[in-house]
Amino acid sequence: MARRSITVPLVGLSEASEYLLFFYFFFFLVTSVQGHFVVEKSSVSVLSPSKYKSKHDSAIANFGIPDYGGSIIGVVVRPSKNVMACDPFDETFKSSSGRPVFLLVDRGGCYFAKKAYYGQIAGADAVLVSDNVDEPLITMDSPHRDTEGYADKLTIPSTLITKKFGDTLKEALKNEDTEIILKLDWSESMPHPDNRVEYEFWTNSNDECGKKCDIQMKFVKEFRGHAQLLEKGGFTMFTPRYITWYCPQAFVKTKQCKSQCINKGRYCAPDPELNFEGGYEGKDVLRENLRQICVHRVANESGRSWIWWDFVTDFHIRCSMKDKKYSKECAETVIQSLGLSKEKIDKCMGDPDADAINPVLQEEQSAQVGKGSRSDVTYLPTLVINDIQYRGRLDRTGVLKAICAGFEESTEPPVCLSSAIETNQCLDNNGGCWLDTERNISACKDTFRGRICECPIVHGVQYTGDGYTSCKPEGPARCSVNNGGCWSETVDKKTFSACVNSDLNGCRCPVGFKGDGKTCTDVDECKERSSCQCSGCSCRNKYGGYDCKCSGDLVYIQSEDTCIARNTSKVGSILTLLLIGSIVCAGLAGYIFYKYRLRSYMDSEITAIMSQYMPLDNHQNESRPLQENSNTTV
Template sequence: MASGRGRVAALCHLWAAAMILSSVAGMFVVEKSGIRVLRPEHIRGRHESAIANFGIPNYGGTLSGVVVYPEKGSTGCSRFDGAHFKSRSGRPVILLLDRGDCYFALKAWNGQTAGAAAVLIADSIDEPLITMDTPEESKDDEYVEKLRIPSALINREFGMALKMAAAKDSEEVVVKLDWRESMPHPDERVEYEFWTNSNDECGTRCDEQMNFVQNFKGHAQILERGGYTLFTPHYITWYCPEVFIRSKQCQTQCINHGRYCAPDPDQDFTEGYEGKDVVIENLRQLCVHRVANENNRSWVWWDYVTDFHLRCSMKEKKYSRDCADDVIKSLGMPLDKVKECMGDPEADVENPVLKKEQELQVGRGARGDVTILPTLVINNIQYRGILERMAVLKAICAGFKEATEPPVCLSGDIETNECLERNGGCWQDLRMNVTACKDTFRGRICECPTVRGVQYQGDGYISCKAVGPGRCAMGNGDCWSETKNGQTFSACSEYDLSGCRCPFGFHGDGYKCEDIDECKEKLACQCDGCSCKNTWGGFDCKCKGNLLYIKGEDTCIAKNSSRLAWLLSLLVLSCVVGAGIAGYIFYKYRLRSYMDSEIMSIMSQYMPLDNHHNEAQPLRQDSTI
């Protein structure tokens, strides 16, 4: 039985791999840039190069430099220790390296550390140009994120010509790398799409796309609000072949009876989240964008995705529908419209939103299939290079028709305040005029504030609570408080920072307190002849006749006493007072006598009397002879 499940699991993995391979074989487009040789004369001309999927291509610009081919380590697989490439003319160095022996990205990294402004890698065989990709996820590829120079692959023949020319010392080989036509710019608006995934457990790729969304959000929302761009998010969606639909393992990865699927997030069918959870959240994020777009707030998608990632992470076991609904409501989105757009995931029918995604996944015209995540497509051209905030902004700005670029493209500055609109969907206390919304260049963040030295704690979206000393002055520390008939009671105490506790005379959890009816619950006025009346926060107790109620003793005593009692009381009081005065006088007399005797004793030792002085005088005279 176990082996049967293992075979089905293996088949499902093969199915996922087959879907990827089929899309790869379908249509992959190599994005290219131009290279023009300026010197020497005999090899002048224009050539093509394939833009790498790493580094930062200079979209919309050019770079002129001198080609340098290293005498040692021409593959660039090892660091050029101590070497810093320079040209005789002072122009930037464009390092030419051979293909083979190590990752393309590692060659570019070693070139960057040796001072190269760009890296060209010459193919080792005669074949059409290919796109140089980043290495598979490993412990040694941290350098990929640090690559800031452009890289490109050139064909073998062109590479040989450059090597031969560079080997001669008579003249520098000067080339001009040109990316101006690599990004189309047909009109005054740029259309771009981002293929992503709601799964946050897929390693480096997931971290890369989420970091990009968080960092680029501010730029994206300014461009969208100003009408400069048309942005559309997309999500890769697989389908389940008929042969696998009946298997329990594959059913857990799909919705709508196998029509829309995603790989198991942790690749374990027995525990954790399932592929169908990812598909449903992908669908929800697509519908958030659709509904926001219908309400002329298309930029809200960026807020939803970043907030969902922070509040509903798989790693924290919060990846759920309820958490997603809370995020949607916090952003002022109509939840019913989003659910209506999503449809029924259990229905045996096509989902129009996801079906459209599967169709758009296939490349048409100049655009290739979407085969990897994340993928950015600008003006129908797949962006090549690292997903970095300013690099992507530059590529988008290169997509505008000349002289129609928005101000953000010219300055790179961002001045926005999302907190002005609905408080950015963050927590706020209107009573105290306190908010968790904080504006940054990346857009708003929801972070509990510190106000007048009092720290608030919470998630920043739904709740923030004042803690520590001074909390009672800030909205009563979120504890219960109420005023009636000019009298105020509060469950917040500056001496007890552990929480909220209802004051004496009330009961509750500290966040809601109700008056205790001491009379009804027989907590007071239990003495004979007493009558009890409940009050807010306390009680009034009266005794019959002329008796006076003593609250601390819960008893009644007489208000009026007889004349004899008064005389006896006065006599007793006089005796007590007289005894006290006599005792005090006797005490003072004895103390004075004792002190006098002590003083005399001390004086007799250190200050002799006159007769003693006279008797000692002859002895003093004899001692001087």
Template sequence: MAAGVLLVVVAAAMAMAAAVEGRFVVEKSSVRVLAPEHIRGHHDAAIGNFGVPDYGGTLTGAVLYPPDKKEANGCAPFASKFTAKSRRPVVLLLDRGECYFALKAWNAQQAGAAAVLIADSVDEQLLTMDTPEASPGTEYIDKISIPSALVNRAFGESLKKMAEKAETEGEVVVKLDWRESMPHPDERVEYELWTNSNDECGPRCDEQVEFVRSFRGHAQILERGGYARFTPHYITWYCPDAFKLTRQCQSQCINHGRYCAPDPEQDFGEGYEGKDVVVENLRQLCVHRVANDTGRPWAWWDYAMDYKLRCSMKEKKYSKACAEDVVTSLGLPLDKVLECMGDPNADAENAVLSKEQEDQIGSGSRGDVTILPTLVINDVQYRGKLERTAVLKAVCAGFKEGTEPRVCLSHDMETNECLHRNGGCWRDEATNVTACRDTYRGRVCECPTVNGVQYQGDGYTNCKAVGPGRCSLNHGGCWSETRGEHTFSACSDTALTGCRCPPGFHGDGHKCEDLDECKDKLACTCPDCHCKNTWGSYECGCKGNQVYIRGEDICIASSMSRFGWLVGVLVVSCAVGLGVAGYVFYKYRLRSYMDSEIMAIMSQYMPLDSQNNEHQPLRQQESEA
């Protein structure tokens, strides 16, 4: 029996066992339709196991569906770039079928898409889109940097129909939301890597080796600071009873067929055997356990890296002695590691490897581990490229808000999406005020507040300053112009919004032109007036020696003859005399009136002499009484 056939049999046996206790879980993100109104809502989308899902972030974009149906499957490079009219990022919608999922994503990325949604072609439960096996022509897989997701057929059909009507009914706007795709319950992240010590399995093994090398520094910082707890895991299979005595099982398994791994060269006659891989898997598990017990859990990363450099199976350097030398060189107690490993030839279960097989079967929210390598963060399987920055971002998304360690906020993590084309957000070129705000969970397009002045708008195509003080910031986005010492603006501090051309100009407030008051007969209308237009105003003059009165729009004489002066003096004198006489008469009448009023009041309380006889009998009657 060939090794490949045996592996199929073993995998089938494992699948039957897992079906009882576990399951494969499709990790999903939320796709929220924002427009048009009648199809708004939330939908599930299965995260692709390639590219870089934006864990902890969001992406709002316009859905575009290739108008040429021949391009709709995305299996060939697109003839031109895709751009949205609103300048939003493009979320390209493609049909499933005819080629690899990853190839569709690569072609979409090359055509300018920020994300790709693939519509299923049949009615079924969502599945995880995986990468194809490495083969000539698949080198593009490592270059995919955009997120991908599979949506069900019904939702995909709705998006297609609305995208085709975008010209008349407006863009289809969706928000891809990964903020809750990664649980973030507390200040510590627990994550695990399911891997293999064998480095001869081609691109997948090379990917694991490179990841360990590049991520080691971040992992050790997280563990040394107590921010994260990392656990390595290794996938093994067991050999069915019917095959335990075959050469294949004896070559690929230890502990009498209980724990197996594929032959590195897929050839039982040469090189290393599968059981060599299992033994090294066991050693690395025990290295981690012993390192953890001695308070140095991060030493596993050093061992894994040094093992690849010093004892690589791929380079034919592996031996038991080489691996043990690495353990010793790191200051770990070799006897503790050997005690943990036990006897690989014993006809008995190994506690460490049995625990690995149990953990491989999913429980709770976590599904079965069936893809190698698999990264699990806070009990959720990571989907995407096994690459340093992408993984660190996913790990950092697992921290409770505000508890992220410094490594998550370092320049190494800071992508600053606002630096590239302003993140697709609005920006005022004159003042460099922008709606793009870069955050750990990705950039957002939100109209800002600058120096206490609030901008309002959609953040993508427009933002306008509103409220008091808005005119201090580039005149509130309104028209303004300066000529010489004069500056005019269409922004008014008395109006909280809007732009209105100032007096002397006409226009919409964003463009104002000088109003020719003379041409339009708006000023200097009196018969003796002549008008001269100026920028923003006008000047009026009068014929001869007349003077122009602007408020009355009239001309009056500026000089008089001698006779005119005499008449003027007489008129003024008469006016003054009449005024004085009137004032004297007014004062006399006012004094007489006041005297009479005072006397009348006093008479009620202090009778005058002339009134004594008249009131005497009354006073006598009062005294007698």
């Protein structure tokens, strides 16, 4: 595993120069191996005129607020002068069609963030910077000494395009009278493999490192609510991270390494006050960083990983360096107030003064090195979402949008579908999806990236279809919705239906009807099925069935298709009653006899069994004369 090291010799430098080198290398992490940097990309598509239709990669700037998961369609505008945008514009940029404006400017002359800021205040909705050399795309970053604060003021996205594509757009703007319409698309800039987002926040416990520290703490305070909501709901897995470097063996005994490192130079951080003679030291920051990592680990073990956000916020308020309260004792007070185990946290931290590898900090150093699609972590603060680095300003809404873009479509938590961060495309023409206007049932499902057309489940009934042109109910309970799309009719308060709940789909005309199930007509059983064919029978058709009648006093038996007499003679009735009475009496007598014999048999059996195990009275009476005779003989 490559390790972060300082490779510039410090011999002969003044103390201040030595410190500045240490400070510089902390933030930019000069490594003993080549760094791994990945350019995060979005796409730019030319939509019209048709002869220019094409799609191109662009590099997302590391400032402003990229529209992760979304897209913008707008018009390309080129300034008439000041094409490098290094000075404020004396014109306002608008499109004749009212579409958003994408300002196309040239690279060179000044900071990227400065160009974007001047474009923003001139009315641009996004800034495209055309490269001035043919080369692979690079990431536009804000200047490290941005004294004017351009990057902090940016709220629009910016992107770098290749020189070749930029030249094409410039020529098109010269030759075309119509607007050049582009689509800036970030919908696939964030990986979204499943229904959980994993993200890391690389930060630092030092609150006196200037602007960077202020940005970090402002973000923690503002994003804490969202982070905890997502974590408690199981939607995200969050890990706090802390950058360290190590001191080369040749300098371990120097004053700088001793004051800025722990574990004998293995893990270091810069002196927070730029003063080796007093105040807080880098090793104080390292110990607190280590404690905060362990706070998260212990909280995570107890199922309360979100407590880290409370600890960091409270520690910053109660234990700040500015108030001279940045200490172990103050941190332990915060730990106690949050109900965490001090003993478990101490055990996790290990011995910061030992001449040995600390497993927790060693893992942090290893995690800094980029692998696969992820860049090295080289500066603070850095956010890594689904294993790629977030580009743009560390803004509460911008970061939430990036996290929401990391969910598999249609699995986003409710917070991602709020009107504050996404546009509900189902509100416009139902998103082009199927709609049952009568029952207000729609196949349009709003997602963070847009919408999907998917047949819904309504009151437990699953609709199936392509979601665009048709959806129909299927499965159990489907008949409760529009009768499953089948035929139904009510006549004389009796309802007939071709929908059967036991059938997962399809329609069947009920008995007494014929048709395809979508339409059913009554069957005339008297004609079509030759019903009531018995002698003396007459057939009358009715809706959904038929009636058969017999002539005279006869009764129709449908199962036999025959007629029988309704009444018999008086003598026959008497004989029938006598016969039935005789049968009943005989049965009753048989039952009584059976019970008597069964009881007698059971009594005799029980008596025989009992006599084998205990003397019964009659046995005792028989034995007494023998005993008396025996006594007399004696």
